[in-house]
Amino acid sequence: MRTKRIDQDTRRHFIRLCLLSEEDKDLHGRKEENEETKCSSNNYVSYGTAGFRCHHAELDVIAFRCGFIASCVAAFSRTNATNFNSNDAPPFTAAGICVTASHNEASDNGLKIVDGHGNVLGEAYEHACEMICNAKTEAQLENALDCFEEKLPFLETSREDAKKTAVVYFGRDTRESGERLVEKAKEGARALGGRSSGVAVKICDRGVVTTPMLHYFVYAHGKAVEAFYENNKQQEEKNDEDATERSLWEKIDAATQELAYFKRLAVGYLSLIEEDEEKKKKGKNVVEGLRANATTLPPLHIDCANGVGFVAFEKLMALFDVIRENSSSSENSRRSATTTTTTTTKEIALVLKNGPNDGPVNLNCGSDFVQKNQRAPETPSTRLSFVNQRCASVDGDCDRLVYFSIEEGEEEGKEGENSSKKQNFMLCDGDKLSILIAFFLIEQLFLAGLAHKISLGIAHTAYSNGAFTKFCEKNGVETVCAKTGVKNVHKAAEEHFDIGVYFESNGHGTALFSDESVKVIEKELVDELTRMSVEQHLRKEEEKHIQSVILTTKLKALLTLKATIQTINPAIGDAISSVLLIEGILRKKGNMPFQEWHAMYRDLPTKQTKVKVRDRTVIECFDSERKCLKPEGLQQRIDEILLLDSCVKNNNRRAFVRPSGTEDIVRVYVEASDAETCEKISTKVEEAVIEFCN
Ligand code: 16G
Numbered sequence: 001m002r003t004k005r006i007d008q009d010t011r012r013h014f015i016r017l018c019l020l021s022e023e024d025k026d027l028h029g030r031k032e033e034n035e036e037t038k039c040s041s042n043n044y045v046s047y048g049t050a051g052f053r054c055h056h057a058e059l060d061v062i063a064f065r066c067g068f069i070a071s072c073v074a075a076f077s078r079t080n081a082t083n084f085n086s087n088d089a090p091p092f093t094a095a096g097i098c099v100t101a102s103h104n105e106a107s108d109n110g111l112k113i114v115d116g117h118g119n120v121l122g123e124a125y126e127h128a129c130e131m132i133c134n135a136k137t138e139a140q141l142e143n144a145l146d147c148f149e150e151k152l153p154f155l156e157t158s159r160e161d162a163k164k165t166a167v168v169y170f171g172r173d174t175r176e177s178g179e180r181l182v183e184k185a186k187e188g189a190r191a192l193g194g195r196s197s198g199v200a201v202k203i204c205d206r207g208v209v210t211t212p213m214l215h216y217f218v219y220a221h222g223k224a225v226e227a228f229y230e231n232n233k234q235q236e237e238k239n240d241e242d243a244t245e246r247s248l249w250e251k252i253d254a255a256t257q258e259l260a261y262f263k264r265l266a267v268g269y270l271s272l273i274e275e276d277e278e279k280k281k282k283g284k285n286v287v288e289g290l291r292a293n294a295t296t297l298p299p300l301h302i303d304c305a306n307g308v309g310f311v312a313f314e315k316l317m318a319l320f321d322v323i324r325e326n327s328s329s330s331e332n333s334r335r336s337a338t339t340t341t342t343t344t345t346k347e348i349a350l351v352l353k354n355g356p357n358d359g360p361v362n363l364n365c366g367s368d369f370v371q372k373n374q375r376a377p378e379t380p381s382t383r384l385s386f387v388n389q390r391c392a393s394v395d396g397d398c399d400r401l402v403y404f405s406i407e408e409g410e411e412e413g414k415e416g417e418n419s420s421k422k423q424n425f426m427l428c429d430g431d432k433l434s435i436l437i438a439f440f441l442i443e444q445l446f447l448a449g450l451a452h453k454i455s456l457g458i459a460h461t462a463y464s465n466g467a468f469t470k471f472c473e474k475n476g477v478e479t480v481c482a483k484t485g486v487k488n489v490h491k492a493a494e495e496h497f498d499i500g501v502y503f504e505s506n507g508h509g510t511a512l513f514s515d516e517s518v519k520v521i522e523k524e525l526v527d528e529l530t531r532m533s534v535e536q537h538l539r540k541e542e543e544k545h546i547q548s549v550i551l552t553t554k555l556k557a558l559l560t561l562k563a564t565i566q567t568i569n570p571a572i573g574d575a576i577s578s579v580l581l582i583e584g585i586l587r588k589k590g591n592m593p594f595q596e597w598h599a600m601y602r603d604l605p606t607k608q609t610k611v612k613v614r615d616r617t618v619i620e621c622f623d624s625e626r627k628c629l630k631p632e633g634l635q636q637r638i639d640e641i642l643l644l645d646s647c648v649k650n651n652n653r654r655a656f657v658r659p660s661g662t663e664d665i666v667r668v669y670v671e672a673s674d675a676e677t678c679e680k681i682s683t684k685v686e687e688a689v690i691e692f693c694n
């Protein structure tokens with residue numbers, strides 16, 4: 001028989017607190033005062049695509065309960081490191097709570113729960129979390145907790161009764177309601193702690209941080225604990241227990257600070273572009289030689305969605321400044337006899353725009369605005385400053401990234417003051433980020449001689465443009481389509497490839513390196529260095545110097561792969577990490593101009609609309625949401641509509657419908673060779689949705 005993980009006293013304590021808050025809600029009638037929000041209907045808040053999200057005023061109770069859930073996840077999960085047997089498994093595991101509503105408007109907020117490995121909490125928990133957060137009576141709460149406990153891992157370890165420490169990391173975006181909700185979530189987390197549960201809850205509040213940073217802290221916590229226990233085991237000495245624990249906490253603390261995160265990324269990026277500095281001294285390479293004005297990349301203007309991305313990018317830039325100062329002062333001291341000034345080139349030139357003081361988060365700016373509307377951010381102070389620049393846009397919690405550029409020229413045949421300007425908007429969305437990263441990595445794997453050992457492919461969603469999938473096919477890059485939502489695409493990338501590059505078109509994504517592929521790369525690097533040093537030993541003196549300067553192509557590629565791994569946030573897609581990776585790749589490609597990247601293939605015209613129906617859940621999809629099974633007859637109607645004005649199937653036409661996971665609406669997507677057909681098909685599909693779903 002399974003034993004309950006949460007002891008009776010703690011259960012009762014939690015349930016009592018929940019019931020008190022229910023009474024409080026009735027007393028103050030908070031919900032009645034609020035208009036029904038996008039994702040909550042009949043006072044029921046569902047676990048959406050990425051956690052709970054709705055108007056902030058409805059979230060106090062949910063924040064409290066999510067805090068408790070996170071504490072339990074931290075207390076009852078264990079590292080999955082293979083080098084521990086279950087009795088030795090380190091007891092200090094963590095979880096996280098991120099208070100953010102991502103790209104939603106400023107009055108919304110939300111809760112994302114991070115599991116012990118720094119990933120989004122697994123799908124298996126979603127239903128139970130939804131039950132806990134919506135339970136109103138004692139019986140419902142009991143039932144919900146039973147259901148939740150079923151999902152918690154059952155651990156038969158000798159440490160089961162020993163003291164446990166559950167560490168919960170908290171972070172929030174720049175929304176005003178964030179601080180209040182974090183406090184509520186902390187209360188919930190603490191509800192698990194106490195003598196009866198045998199759990200000590202440790203709260204680590206990291207303040208205003210991006211969502212990917214919070215994921216990283218939890219990930220780094222797990223790695224620090226694993227490394228510590230591994231080292232201790234090897235030493236095989238019985239240390240003083242208190243001293244050991246103190247030293248462990250010191251290690252955890254250092255690894256989970258902002259500085260550790262920024263350092264990892266910045267050092268990764270600097271190693272990635274290091275070769276360029278070498279090249280600069282020696283002259284241009286062939287690609288650069290062919291490109292005009294390729295000596296540097298023009299600055300990247302980043303629209304930070306009036307959000308936390310601005311704050312985080314500023315910290316990154318400050319770190320680059322410190323690194324530059326240190327390296328220039330050491331250069332100065334080395335060269336002090338001959339040089340008085342040292343000119344250090346900028347490693348990266350970023351112009352940050354739309355910070356938290358510039359307006360409400362995501363209002364007329366941010367990656368969602370730019371990608372969906374296909375135009376520049378429209379915040380009053382910055383609208384024009386994006387024109388004729390290389391630009392990027394992140395969302396309110398900085399886990400999405402798109403690049404764009406707007407070329408403005410005189411309207412043909414007109415000159416002078418009255419001439420209207422012609423604007424050409426070009427977007428490099430998640431699809432094009434995937435392509436750039438995947439092609440770069442494929443090239444490096446070939447140069448490193450590892451293409452046959454490490455598989456690489458791209459995971460994407462149904463929203464990826466048809467031109468993208470054709471381009472991948474033509475170039476022999478394997479792709480796999482997954483359901484919408486980071487958790488689904490992440491899983492597909494992980495399951496199908498050793499290196500899985502994944503991006504949703506909206507800019508969520510990253511490149512995932514399996515543990516095995518990292519090991520292969522590292523081993524190959526060590527082997528190559530050993531081989532070189534042996535050869536060097538055998539060489540004549542005069543050849544040694546030359547040889548040490550000229551790295552072999554293979555070694556360079558291996559170092560590049562290693563630097564790439566370090567530049568990437570290993571926990572989750574991260575816009576800051578992606579900017580560094582993309583800028584690094586563009587530099588390595590001889591400062592590839594935006595236009596050239598954008599022109600790799602031409603997107604088919606698309607149209608995305610929302611349809612409000614009585615109950616969106618009547619739609620059931622299959623084939624990674626590219627087709628629908630229910631309501632009966634809808635798919636057949638869509639297939640007929642796609643034949644519009646033609647009796648043969650047109651391969652460039654695609655349309656699908658799916659219920660949104662974040663709003664109470666149905667989303668319609670259409671793609672065709674020309675915008676006019678797109679428009680026509682879209683109108684007809686919208687009508688069909690209304691007809692079949694009401
Ligand atoms: C959330 C998801 C995103 C997905 C979007 C779809 C995360 C972190 N975010 O923003 O991946 O594309 O929802 O929204 O998972 P929809 O279901 O309303 O179309």
Ligand code: MG
Nearest residue numbers: 102395397399
């Ligand atoms: Mg986001």
